[in-house]
Amino acid sequence: MSDQQQLDQQNALDQLSINTLRFLAVDAVEKAKSGHPGAPLGCSPIAYLLYHKLMRYDPADPKWINRDRFVLSNGHASALLYGVLHLAGYDLPMSQLEQFRQFGSHTPGHPEYGEAPGVEVTTGPLGQGFSMAVGIATAEKHLAAVYNRDEHPIIDHYTYVLCGDGDLMEGISHETASLAGTLGLGKLIVLYDDNLISLDGPTELSFTEDVTRRFEGYHWHVQMVHDGNDLVALEHAIQKAKAETTRPSLIRVRTVIGYGSPKAGTSKVHGEALGAEAVKATKKNLGWPEDKTFYVPEEAAQNWAKAKEKGKKVREEWNKNFAEYKKAYPEPAGEFERVVKGELAAGWEKKIPIFPTEKPIATRNAGQTVMNAVAGVVPELMGGAADLTASTKTIFKDSPNFHVDPKGRNVFFGVREFGMCAMVNGLAQHGGLIPFGSTFFVFSDYARSAIRMAALMHAHSLFIFTHDSVGLGEDGPTHQPIEHLMSLRLIPNLTDFRPADANETAACWQLALERKSPSFMALSRQDLPVIDAEKYKVREGVRKGAYALDASGKDIILIATGSEVSLIVKAAEELKAAGIGATVVSMPSFRLFDEQDAAYKASLFPENTPKLAVEAGATMGWYKYIGHNGGVIGLDRFGASAPGAIALEKLGISVAHIVEQAKKLVKK
Missing domain, CATH: 3.40.50.970 (Thiamin diphosphate (ThDP)-binding fold, Pyr/PP domains)
Structure with missing residues (x-):
């Protein structure tokens, strides 16, 4: 021929x-x-x-x-x-x-x-x-x-x-x-x-x-x-x-x-x-x-x-090459095999810090501390922010930048929220990495479709959102998230985290890395009091999505997430002085709480006890937890430009308003 x-x-x-x-x-x-x-x-x-x-x-x-x-x-x-x-x-x-x-x-x-x-x-x-x-x-x-x-x-x-x-x-x-x-x-x-x-x-x-x-x-x-x-x-x-x-x-x-x-x-x-x-x-x-x-x-x-x-034939040739690589370089080969399998290093969680209670700290700052504390034992963690690393606190201090040295774990995504989150999904789907992208919470709107794709794929993508409420202050309504938290909670397969303090933030980071599925964190700009991690068994509590910081009160249950937890703690003290006993519940994750068995849910939220939920965001999703005899303090309007503490107070996210509404519920 x-x-x-x-x-x-x-x-x-x-x-x-x-x-x-x-x-x-x-x-x-x-x-x-x-x-x-x-x-x-x-x-x-x-x-x-x-x-x-x-x-x-x-x-x-x-x-x-x-x-x-x-x-x-x-x-x-x-x-x-x-x-x-x-x-x-x-x-x-x-x-x-x-x-x-x-x-x-x-x-x-x-x-x-x-x-x-x-x-x-x-x-x-x-x-x-x-x-x-x-x-x-x-x-x-x-x-x-x-x-x-x-x-x-x-x-x-x-x-x-x-x-x-x-x-x-x-x-x-x-x-x-x-x-x-x-x-x-x-x-x-x-x-x-x-x-x-x-x-x-x-x-x-x-x-x-x-x-x-x-x-x-x-x-x-x-x-x-x-x-x-x-x-x-x-x-x-x-x-x-x-x-x-x-x-x-x-x-x-x-x-x-x-x-x-x-x-x-x-x-x-x-x-x-x-x-x-x-x-x-x-x-x-x-x-x-x-x-x-x-x-x-x-x-x-x-x-x-x-x-x-x-x-x-091609794969068998690669297997042979990798076997030789493993003999010559056993340490990186072992790490490579581990990260490709999606397994975390044994004992990695011991590097997660426990924060002392003496000094308040913003949860965005706590997140940066946790990231850098585990960086050495979780080398597969990689990511960055949409031109906001200084504000979202999402940078590895001891790593080069990827665009200069591809070994670097810091990726500067630029002002590209949607593109960033889609890239995070691609990084996750490649294998061998746990990627994250970060921006202000209000800008999650730009990226929502990519977040949804992460959930559809069960991708191990992490989305770190800061400036999580009207508490961010002077930037005003365009930068103050209202509906975002509740809206993202609607997405199937996506785990929500809104930690109340530094120790809950540490626990949320641990779970986000362990769960092998997409999650997002809503973190505060403002400093928040630190909860005693050992006294209140914070890490165990966060794993359940909601837990009691004080279960002694039988008249009403106060529930909050994020920065509002410190407000219900103070409100409970005032109610106690008025002769009303309040149980105080921190609820950092709806998704995790929904995964608990019926007995735990009933023990935390007994049916006949009035409940008051407090969250600086849309109220709609709370009613499945508080029932017909409960109330919600939240925001079903846009925010306002003012210093953060003033914005929260003027919009009704205050201890005085919580006490007032709690008393009305108890009298019903």
Whole structure:
């Protein structure tokens, strides 16, 4: 056989394999009568090239730490990803493709982490996959700097992203693309499906910027591939991107949405099934059997199976290299194995400080003390703030900064709250790190969707919010959170922490690191009295979400979180002088309290005792705890610009108001 004949044969096999992928996606969407066939038809050559030839991964070990990552940021093209995972040998049987978008299947409408093996992150809201990939690439660069040795590059992988116009329209992509260029993430390669179509019609309706110049301005390496079906040109561009080690890469790939279908190149093929007649026409146009569905020709199956064989070999080579690394460098190897497993070092919690009671301390300052106290024994802890490290107190004093030295654990995210939190999710999903991002609590609004994605993925992402109430003072209503605390408590899988003092803050940090799920802390700007940790068994109490600081009073139960706990302690003293006995309960976490058994809940909040909750925020969520005979002192209005103590008092968050309302409840 001549060289040309061999080349023709390989080209034919490539096209057969690509069309197999195309029509698995088309058939899945058509059977579901729902989905997005356009992107899979246009982008299958990209996915085939990556998964069949270029990426290093092992379908038999989807969590192998040194695998190349692929993030489908335009998650509506999920049928493409599921087809790839099935053909490449992941544990995703054809029956799951046939149940695309159906209840209980592992092939939901958008990729969901934890459903199908090989799905790296949950992508749905556009731009977040792109931004999580920036976090993944950041994790790779940091872990490589920390653990690699010249002859043993145990972390050495690429992060590939497939994104669309919508991803690049979203503001979050601007945030993280800018930072990725600043951080020099040379192993981040984004393939942009530049098909000139959005859901509303041609992109010229709303997206006419020069994407190339934009990304060049972000310090990215940018290329253009003019035909998305040209595997040679695609591979050449990707290899050039891999050769660029100091800048992230964007490859603009001109594709045809709905390639091969009667609706090709139009918005009509974006977000709905083709329809039976159009499916037949598409199959005819691309030389596919019109009467077969979910069809995988034997030659294509064998060709795709090569990826699994190659993956096994690549991982075995890495295992051999790591075994040699472990012999040569047992200490870092042991630590590496531990952090990859997500296990904390034995006895790490002994480094958590116990704060003395003599001097009040803001919980944001206590948080910084705890962070730095455990830094040496929790090296996997990494993060920073959205240009607020001096205010949120979230910086490692003895670590370099990541943008200067990739071994550094301090990441300066800039004023990019949404991008920061999405990157934190990517850092967490990479493995080997426990990342955090920090800003003022009121700015959690900017990042809420990323926080929600963390909860959907059960990612071990930590969100540290400070300036947690109107007590922050003079900055006024725009900076004073009201509804934020209660609103975030509504998100499933997200643990809330609003500690009352320094020792509760220490306990919250311990739990946040241990729970392996997302959590947020709401910390104070103002100094707060310190609770005696041993006398009141603070750490045990915080683990239960709520606990009594004084259980002697039987007339009323006063409940508070955060800075308001010190107010109910004082109010209880005044009530006692008036002949009213009050039990005082600190409730740093609704989520943790809800996890307790019924007996504990009933013992802390007996049904027939009146209850008064106090929290400098929205009141709505308190009623499930206080019942029909209780009351809430909170804020269902915006705050005011004034010194913090005055703002709290004028808005009714005061000892006098608590005493007044408690007396009314007792008299009922």
